Amino acid sequence: MTTPVFDDEIAGKAFDARLMRRMLRFLTPYRALFGVCVALTIVLAGLELAIPYFSKTAIDRDMALPYAIVTLDAPPSSGNPLSLGEGRYLIRPAIVPEALRAEWERAGALGSERYAFESEDDRAASSVVARNPEAFTRVPGGAIATRKSLTSLPPRDLETLRGGALAGIARLALLYAFALLVRFAFAVLQVYLLEYTGQRVMYDMRREIFRHVLRLPLSFFDRTPVGRLVTRATNDVAAINELFTSMLVNLFRDAFLVVGIVIVIVQLEWRLALIVLALFPLIVLAAWQFRNRARSAYREVRKQLARLNAYLQESISGMRIIQVFVQEAQANRSFLGINTAKFDADMRQIMTFAVFRPLMSFLSSFAIALVLWYSGPSVIRGGLSLGALTAFIQYVRMLFEPVLNLSEGYNVLQAAMASSERIFRLLDESEEDRGGSERVEEFRGRIEFRNVWFAYSEGDWILKDVSFTADPGKRVAIVGPTGAGKTTIIRILLRMYPIQKGEVLIDGRPIESYDLAALRSQMAVVLQDVFLFAGDVMDNIRLRSDIPEEKAIEAARFVSADFVEALPDGYATEVKERGATLSVGERQLLSFARAVAFDPRILVLDEATASIDSHTEHVIQSSLRKIMEGRTSIVIAHRLSTIRESDKILVLHHGTVVEEGTHEELVAAGGLYAALYELQFADLGSGSAASGG
Numbered sequence: 001m002t003t004p005v006f007d008d009e010i011a012g013k014a015f016d017a018r019l020m021r022r023m024l025r026f027l028t029p030y031r032a033l034f035g036v037c038v039a040l041t042i043v044l045a046g047l048e049l050a051i052p053y054f055s056k057t058a059i060d061r062d063m064a065l066p067y068a069i070v071t072l073d074a075p076p077s078s079g080n081p082l083s084l085g086e087g088r089y090l091i092r093p094a095i096v097p098e099a100l101r102a103e104w105e106r107a108g109a110l111g112s113e114r115y116a117f118e119s120e121d122d123r124a125a126s127s128v129v130a131r132n133p134e135a136f137t138r139v140p141g142g143a144i145a146t147r148k149s150l151t152s153l154p155p156r157d158l159e160t161l162r163g164g165a166l167a168g169i170a171r172l173a174l175l176y177a178f179a180l181l182v183r184f185a186f187a188v189l190q191v192y193l194l195e196y197t198g199q200r201v202m203y204d205m206r207r208e209i210f211r212h213v214l215r216l217p218l219s220f221f222d223r224t225p226v227g228r229l230v231t232r233a234t235n236d237v238a239a240i241n242e243l244f245t246s247m248l249v250n251l252f253r254d255a256f257l258v259v260g261i262v263i264v265i266v267q268l269e270w271r272l273a274l275i276v277l278a279l280f281p282l283i284v285l286a287a288w289q290f291r292n293r294a295r296s297a298y299r300e301v302r303k304q305l306a307r308l309n310a311y312l313q314e315s316i317s318g319m320r321i322i323q324v325f326v327q328e329a330q331a332n333r334s335f336l337g338i339n340t341a342k343f344d345a346d347m348r349q350i351m352t353f354a355v356f357r358p359l360m361s362f363l364s365s366f367a368i369a370l371v372l373w374y375s376g377p378s379v380i381r382g383g384l385s386l387g388a389l390t391a392f393i394q395y396v397r398m399l400f401e402p403v404l405n406l407s408e409g410y411n412v413l414q415a416a417m418a419s420s421e422r423i424f425r426l427l428d429e430s431e432e433d434r435g436g437s438e439r440v441e442e443f444r445g446r447i448e449f450r451n452v453w454f455a456y457s458e459g460d461w462i463l464k465d466v467s468f469t470a471d472p473g474k475r476v477a478i479v480g481p482t483g484a485g486k487t488t489i490i491r492i493l494l495r496m497y498p499i500q501k502g503e504v505l506i507d508g509r510p511i512e513s514y515d516l517a518a519l520r521s522q523m524a525v526v527l528q529d530v531f532l533f534a535g536d537v538m539d540n541i542r543l544r545s546d547i548p549e550e551k552a553i554e555a556a557r558f559v560s561a562d563f564v565e566a567l568p569d570g571y572a573t574e575v576k577e578r579g580a581t582l583s584v585g586e587r588q589l590l591s592f593a594r595a596v597a598f599d600p601r602i603l604v605l606d607e608a609t610a611s612i613d614s615h616t617e618h619v620i621q622s623s624l625r626k627i628m629e630g631r632t633s634i635v636i637a638h639r640l641s642t643i644r645e646s647d648k649i650l651v652l653h654h655g656t657v658v659e660e661g662t663h664e665e666l667v668a669a670g671g672l673y674a675a676l677y678e679l680q681f682a683d684l685g686s687g688s689a690a691s692g693g
């Protein structure tokens, strides 16, 4: 068994501007909402950027002691110096320009110890100094203390001295809490709006896909497995949603964050920023490598998944054949191969991701180690504040996250591209030709096939020069061996397929000139295998149309579908499992009721071949007779009684009408019909024929 290749394997280009534009068209009605989402996302990213600043301020402004001693030959020009004698000056490094500070640092003039300075003018401070003389060193205008000596003060004195700093920290903490609250509120709003937008887009897409599928010509369904179509409206739509809700918005966020962080760290300490940025080529290289590997791994996974799905679908639906022909071992072997290939593909993808994330984490830690190594001495000497370093490290950590997201988002992009390609390919399938504008209230019901030639695939003629007429209210039976083209004739009459040559006329007009819906609404079709939908019996007769219930019940009684009234809930009885709980005969009767409820002028019937118990058979035959009464009927007939009572019999052989006439005429003619009759019915009476449809 070969595994067919389906378009589920499309992995396609990672980015296709044309597809992207078409996808974005679905977003257009919600662009305002989406814009709000993007704006909220950027505000959120801005808050994220601000948060390390809080800790920096708390550490540098409130926790650290602000004064340092610098030893110089001349008084420094900035830093609000206080001369301590012998060329030593008490300054505030925070207000010294960075270049000057760097110069002092290089010359080793700046001491590493930090001090608190208490002025003599401050009464409260003076009394603390007076009470704890051992903790302070007196200097002109006041006293200074180191962090270590401050720890020996009684708590109340410390509170008096550092009260402002504590209040500052408290204010910052409040501000921080507020920022977190705002972030929380915005994040909730953003997620809600974004998901709402995404869901609306999916809703619209599914609606458009289904609307389109409803209008596709039947020939499309001949070549498209049902499973694929279901996937289009579910999985593929979800892949696009993922692109809109996670990837696209995060793209804005991540790009904003990368740029924002780079600007902030350069501002904070450009030398350190350079060190981190020097790692960037390495990061980009890793991301690039990852992207390539992830792409090929992804393709392989998709391919193997499609094979697995196809094989499972095929073998499960063909399970009866597999078991009856004892092919279990063989099927198991084939499956084993496919299953292993899927496992290998998955593992390769998992490995790619398993390496990438830790690698990025390693690089980020490495960058932080570099920062610590390089900035350590500077922090100790006071060139770089502790708060700035803390903030810096937080930013470096944050910098790697968007890079990671951007690389991994690539997969989402690729999946969405492939999905959109499949969806658009479906949407591009041309819809059924809806026909002309002719809307006839009621057909008289004259059908004529005039030299009709038809082929499903070019050159392979299934109907060859078929001509016949059915007069209003008359019954025409089509007989002939399997594959003769009987079903094809009724499909053409229902305009499921366009013919290549000749004409099909109803009431003298070509069927193409009628509005398709108007045409079909005047024909009712009863097929061999009755398709029942989920719902109750009433729904299945009315097919959700606006036919009144009374009319449906009347139709059911007309065809003697009396069994319905004996069902537990009558017409409201749920039809389960496509009618599995109903017998073949009961399903037939339901389909008759359906046809009668629609009261068509033309009845197209593919008579059931299945044998039914003689009582039901009798009911069905008499119902059939009743529903064909007064309607033009085209019947693929299998039962002798149906054939015999027909006004005209067409004998079809290899797509050609070889004989035409009434039963008696054809038997008398002694041709193919007579031979078929001899063979199949002669000693069966009114039993069913073996000729399939």
Ligand code: ADP
Pocket: 222, 456, 457, 462, 480, 481, 482, 483, 484, 485, 486, 487, 488, 489, 692, 693
């Ligand atoms: P009958 O109803 O007399 O058994 P059909 O009209 O179903 O015959 O089929 C006539 C021929 O057309 C058969 O050879 C069949 O294989 C072919 N055929 C039927 N349906 C299709 C289709 N959808 N696509 C291609 N070939 C088809």
